[in-house]
Amino acid sequence: MTQAAPRAAAQKTRKLPLKERYALLTRDLDWEPSYVGKEQLFPYTSYEGIKIHDWDGWQDPFRLTVDAYYKYQAEKDKRLYAVLDSFAQSQGHLGLSDASYLNAIKLFIQGVTPLEYAAHRHFAYLARYLEGPAPRFAALCQSIDELRHCQTQIHTISNYNKYYGGFHSWSKMHDRVWYLSVPKSLFDDAMSAGPFEFLISISFSFEYLLTNLLFVPFMSGASFNGDMPTMSFGFSAQSDESRHMTLGLEAIKFLLEQDEANVPIIQGWIDKWFWRAYRMSALVAGMMDYMLPKPVMSWKEAFELYFEDQMLGGLFPDLDFYGITPPRHVEDAIAEKDHLSHQVYKILHNFSFAASFTTQTPSEEHSRWLAEQYPATYPQLYKPVWDKHARAEAAGGRIFFQGLPQLCQVCQIPMAFTEPDDPAAISFRRSEYRGETFHTCSNGCQWIFEREPEKYVQAWLPVHQIYQGHCGGATVPEVLQWYGIQDGDNGEYKGSPDARSWAQWHASAAAQGV
Amino acid sequence: MPVKALYDYDFPSADRAELFGDDQLVYVHWDGNPLFCSAACFRVPRALPFGEFAAQIVGPWAASDPDFDPGAVLRWRLFDEPLTPEPGRSLADLGIGHKALLHFSV
Numbered sequence: 001m002t003q004a005a006p007r008a009a010a011q012k013t014r015k016l017p018l019k020e021r022y023a024l025l026t027r028d029l030d031w032e033p034s035y036v037g038k039e040q041l042f043p044y045t046s047y048e049g050i051k052i053h054d055w056d057g058w059q060d061p062f063r064l065t066v067d068a069y070y071k072y073q074a075e076k077d078k079r080l081y082a083v084l085d086s087f088a089q090s091q092g093h094l095g096l097s098d099a100s101y102l103n104a105i106k107l108f109i110q111g112v113t114p115l116e117y118a119a120h121r122h123f124a125y126l127a128r129y130l131e132g133p134a135p136r137f138a139a140l141c142q143s144i145d146e147l148r149h150c151q152t153q154i155h156t157i158s159n160y161n162k163y164y165g166g167f168h169s170w171s172k173m174h175d176r177v178w179y180l181s182v183p184k185s186l187f188d189d190a191m192s193a194g195p196f197e198f199l200i201s202i203s204f205s206f207e208y209l210l211t212n213l214l215f216v217p218f219m220s221g222a223s224f225n226g227d228m229p230t231m232s233f234g235f236s237a238q239s240d241e242s243r244h245m246t247l248g249l250e251a252i253k254f255l256l257e258q259d260e261a262n263v264p265i266i267q268g269w270i271d272k273w274f275w276r277a278y279r280m281s282a283l284v285a286g287m288m289d290y291m292l293p294k295p296v297m298s299w300k301e302a303f304e305l306y307f308e309d310q311m312l313g314g315l316f317p318d319l320d321f322y323g324i325t326p327p328r329h330v331e332d333a334i335a336e337k338d339h340l341s342h343q344v345y346k347i348l349h350n351f352s353f354a355a356s357f358t359t360q361t362p363s364e365e366h367s368r369w370l371a372e373q374y375p376a377t378y379p380q381l382y383k384p385v386w387d388k389h390a391r392a393e394a395a396g397g398r399i400f401f402q403g404l405p406q407l408c409q410v411c412q413i414p415m416a417f418t419e420p421d422d423p424a425a426i427s428f429r430r431s432e433y434r435g436e437t438f439h440t441c442s443n444g445c446q447w448i449f450e451r452e453p454e455k456y457v458q459a460w461l462p463v464h465q466i467y468q469g470h471c472g473g474a475t476v477p478e479v480l481q482w483y484g485i486q487d488g489d490n491g492e493y494k495g496s497p498d499a500r501s502w503a504q505w506h507a508s509a510a511a512q513g514v
Numbered sequence: 515m516p517v518k519a520l521y522d523y524d525f526p527s528a529d530r531a532e533l534f535g536d537d538q539l540v541y542v543h544w545d546g547n548p549l550f551c552s553a554a555c556f557r558v559p560r561a562l563p564f565g566e567f568a569a570q571i572v573g574p575w576a577a578s579d580p581d582f583d584p585g586a587v588l589r590w591r592l593f594d595e596p597l598t599p600e601p602g603r604s605l606a607d608l609g610i611g612h613k614a615l616l617h618f619s620v
Contacts, residue, residue, distance in 0.1 A: 047520050194518065346551040385548045392580060399549065403575040406541040406553040406615075414552040424546060426553070428615060430593070436527055437613040439541070452517050457527035464529045467539060467557040 022063035027056070030133035042131045048194035051259035055132025058254050062243055064141055073148060076236045080152060083232040088159050094509070097225040098293040099164065099502035100493050103357040105157055105230060106166040107287055108218055110356060111183045113153045114174040118187045119202060120146035126195055135254075138247050145240040152236060156229045164498050166356045169484035173356055176471070177483045178462035179283070179348070181412045185459065186280050190273075192455075197269050199251040205273035208248035209315075211241060212306035213281050217288045220296045256322040263323045272451065274327030275444035279411040286344035289370065290362060298373035299341040308334065329444035335420040338374055342382040343416045349389070350401035351414075354476065356485050358493035361389040381423055398492050404463045408441035409456055410448050415441045433457060531612040536560060538612040540605065542572050545589075545619040549579050553615065564608060565601025572618075583620065591617040 016024070033041045045052070086092075096102070123143035130136050161167035174180045190201040206214070219234030221227075255262050285299035297305075316326045345359070352359040362370060367386065370378045392399050405414035419427045420443075429446035431438045433453040440446040449456045465471050472482025480490070488497040517523045531538060538560050543553035554575050558567060568587070576582045590597040592608070593615055599608060610616065 043520070048518050343551065346548070350551045381548070388549060397580065399578060399580070401550055401554070401575075402578040403554040403556070405551065406543075406555045416551040426543065428543075428553075430615070434527070436530060437611075439613070439615065454523060454525065455517050458525050459528060461529065463555050464539065467555070468529075468533055 018065065018068070019063060021065045022060075025065050026060075026133040026137050038131070042129060044129050044195050045131050048196050049265055050196045050255060050262050052131065052255075053258055055135070057257065058132050058134040058138075059250060060134050060138050061246055061250070062138075064137075064243075069141055069144075072239075073144075076239075077148075077152070080232050080236045081155070084156060084159065084229050087229050092226075092228060093160060093163055094505060095226045099498045100358070100360065101221075101225040101227065101291070101293050102160055102164050102498070103166075103359070103493070104218065104221055104287045104291040105160065105227065106170075106357040107283065107291070108230075109153065109157045109167065110170040110173050110177070110180055111283065112215075112218075113150055113157075114171060115183055115187050116146045116150035116153065118191065120144075120150060122191050122198060122202070126198070129195060135251070138250075142240075142244055142247060145237075145244070149237055149240070152233055156233045159229060163501065165486070165496070166358075166489040166498075168486075170356070172484045176462075177354075177356065177485070178351070178407075178412075179355060181460065181462050182280055182283060185412050186276055189276065189455070196255065196265075199248075199255075200266060200269040201273040201276070203244065203248035204252045205270065205277045206248075207241070207244040208252075209274060209311055210277045210281055210307070211245060212310070213302055214277075214284055215241065216306070217284055217296065217299075217302060221288065221292045224294045224296050225292060252319075253322075256319075256324065260323075267324055268451075270324065271328035272448050275329050275333075275442075275448060276411070278333050279413065279442070279445065282340055282344045282413060285341035286348055289341035289373070290345040290348075290359075290366075295366075295369060300337045300373060303333075303337045328447065329442070332420045332443055336417065338377040339381075339418060339423055342370075342374070342378065343418065344413075346382075346385070347405070347414050347416050351405070353400050353491050354480060354483070354485070356483070356489045358489075358491055358496050358498065360493040361386050361393060377423065393494075404466065406439060407461045407463050408445050409438045409459055409461070410440055410445035412459065412461060413441060415439065417441050529613070534612070538605070540567075540610060541613070541615045542575070543615065543617045544576060544579075545617050547579065547620075558605065560606040561604045563602055563604055564599040564610075567605060568599070568601070586620040587618050589617075589619045 039046070120143050123139045123146060126139035127136050127143055130139060157167065174184055187202075190198050190206075193201065215234070215237075219231060222230035222234065252266065255266055285303075288297075288299045288302065289295065312326055312330065316324070348355065348357075349359040349361070367378075367383060371383065374382075389399055405416075407413070408415055415426060415428065417427050419425045427442055429440040429442065431440065431446060431450055431453070434457075436457070438449060438453070438457070440449050462471070466474075466479055472478045493499055529539070534557065536559055537557050540556050540558055541553045542556065544550055554572075556571050556575075558571055562571075569584070573582075573584050576584075576587075590599050592610060597608065597616070
């Protein structure tokens with residue numbers, strides 16, 4: 001068509017300023033229902049007890065529109081996929097610090113990627129069921145972000161599946177394997193709560209309070225250890241993550257400003273979800289301090305910087321204005337920062353025969369780094385145990401835990417954590433409910449259990465499920481088969497198929513003078 | 515505080531005793547041995563004599579530690595209370611119920 005467009009039409013397509021387009025997209029597309037009542041259209045926004053007087057009080061500082069959103073995301077995808085292609089074509093995996101680094105990435109695709117998909121689903125639900133048009137649109141954008149993160153993570157990480165064990169069947173494993181029930185059950189807990197509790201659990205506690213502790217360690221670990229694809233994914237997701245953080249902060253401020261009666265409800269959710277998300281971050285602590293051949297920073301240092309300084313020192317003084325106090329049990333988290341990663345990696349090391357990654361006793365060099373990072377605890381408490389493992393291995397053995405562990409009813413992590421004031425005593429907490437005993441690992445998990453026992457008695461605890469006969473059989477090989485774990489995915493790193501391939505590839509490269 | 519829900523929220527426990535028939539779950543913790551990250555969980559008959567429980571269930575697990583000496587086991591506790599386990603009496607007789615936590619030291 002070469003015909004010039006009429007002048008009137010040209011005027012109609014005049015581009016409006018962004019602010020105006022955003023207002024049209026959100027407020028102007030909203031309507032008052034006339035065929036059904038508001039309660040029928042939005043049945044989930046009152047039963048949690050949260051009072052909202054003015055949904056237009058929601059401010060979205062990003063004011064995204066559909067066209068701007070897609071244009072920006074498409075550009076980011078183009079850049080990411082260019083990196084993935086060139087890494088795959090140049091055999092980039094051979095430039096990693098060591099094949100054992102990939103254990104961290106196995107944990108990531110098994111534990112985190114399925115959460116992105118779960119978040120996508122639940123934000124889509126919020127995009128339908130929140131009453132205000134602005135939060136609905138913000139939830140829609142986040143829903144699409146989460147789906148994109150899930151897809152790009154799969155594309156980024158699946159390149160390694162051609163060369164290394166443990167990268168297959170992660171979606172099935174997420175639903176079945178014992179350590180993956182930790183992240184899965186946390187998200188199930190959030191998704192089975194009401195929409196406002198979900199906002200505080202995922203948008204605030206997860207995406208705002210602890211995001212720097214949960215995601216940044218994986219991304220900086222990737223960059224330190226030569227994993228360009230994962231690092232590029234991290235960059236690609238960064239702008240989305242900052243938008244999600246802003247949504248989390250906006251959500252909590254909006255809810256607090258709407259009605260004073262909301263404050264104690266929100267405080268209860270912060271108390272619960274800080275501890276839930278913090279307990280899950282224990283897996284990240286173990287990864288940071290033990291799984292990275294080139295460590296970035298210690299868990300303790302990251303916790304002090306990202307949580308104690310930025311959140312307790314920066315955010316909570318601001319929230320004090322609304323009557324919000326720092327989360328319950330935060331002092332227990334601070335008290336265990338010198339212990340957490342050692343206790344968690346001990347679990348993984350004890351049970352990696354039943355995991356889709358491998359573990360190893362820290363080398364002398366790595367042990368020195370740990371002693372520098374944890375001078376008050378590592379040499380006295382944890383090194384002697386690793387030394388005992390090393391002695392057994394030198395004699396040709398490998399000590400695993402020949403049995404199944406006791407799990408916490410709430411976080412589902414083996415009950416390995418010690419008392420806040422006694423690192424030699426496991427912290428056992430016990431509650432009775434309807435004549436049955438329930439065990440929890442900490443003051444925080446016990447408090448969460450006793451607050452809503454009727455929810456947590458339903459927990460699908462992997463160990464108890466195995467004993468009920470629901471996991472493929474009564475023997476380890478039967479359970480591993482049901483998990484989807486293949487021989488060589490699991491166990492000890494030294495001598496594993498990954499370690500052998502790695503040595504072979506590098507030996508032949510050296511022989512060819514490459 | 516009850517769960518806030520739009521319906522009557524009432525579900526059975528996933529690990530209630532009846533699901534295990536004549537068996538039950540018992541946890542065992544080796545106090546002060548950090549080689550084991552946590553206590554172990556076993557499914558065992560309620561009628562199992564303690565002696566057999568110690569020798570056939572706890573022993574093989576504890577032997578994950580190459581230094582384990584079955585003859586050195588002492589100071590059994592049921593939760594926080596001292597327990598004198600007569601080898602011939604059953605777990606049920608000794609008051610060791612579903613999801614009970616036992617401790618021992620060496």
